[in-house]
Amino acid sequence: MAEKKFDFSLIIDNQDSIPKNVRQPMPIKADRKGPKTIAVLLIIGAILVLFQSYQDYLSNSLEDISQNDVDRLLETPNSQSDNPVTNEQYQQFHDDARDSGGYKIRSIGLFIASTLLIIGSINLFRLRKSGSIIATIGAGIGLLTGVYGSYLIRLASDENLIGPLVFTYEVFVYLCGICMFICGAFAALPLVNARAKEAFKENTKLRLVYDSEE
DSSP: OOOOOOOOOOOOOOGGGSOSOSSOOOOOOOOSHHHHHHHHHHHHHHHHHHHHHHHHHHHHHOSSOOHHHHHHHHHHHHHTOSSOOOHHHHHHHHHHHHHTTHHHHHHHHHHHHHHHHHHHHHHHHTTOHHHHHHHHHHHHHHHHHHHHHHHHHHHHHHHHOOTHHHHHHHHHHHHHHHHHHHHHHHHHHHHHOHHHHHHHHHHHHHHHHHHHHO
């Protein structure tokens, strides 16, 4: 019995029927709400930073703290310590902190930081990339000057104060650094987020079309 042989051949006439890319990239949807939410949070943070800057300005302007204010400031710490801080010790701490430039450095630096944060937040709310950049720079300035100024004040507290007050001014160094770092991280987030960057691009195109129509 003769063995049967079968030949199969496949002829493709239309080469376009073969998909070039099996997996198509997903389109990136612009996120307009996220940058605006961050802008609002940055404005709130900028107001708090501005308030601290004003407090440091007042502290740097004071030659001596009033007796009533010293008593009020020392009431709680002295109640938690066996070795209370005297009014003279706190006045000397204030003089050393002022003379070291800690209040002035922190006041000026935080004022510049809060101003840049507010300007950057407004531009970021308008979906402009420059707003995120300006706010990030402001947070960086606040981080450097805030930590350095707080460190100088902390050195003055180590030399003149005892008990919980020393710990308070030490914690304030880290607290200032953490707060400004968080502000900087929020400000820089839209620069690395793909959906936020897409919103910046769309807003830029809209502004270019609007300007050309004018």
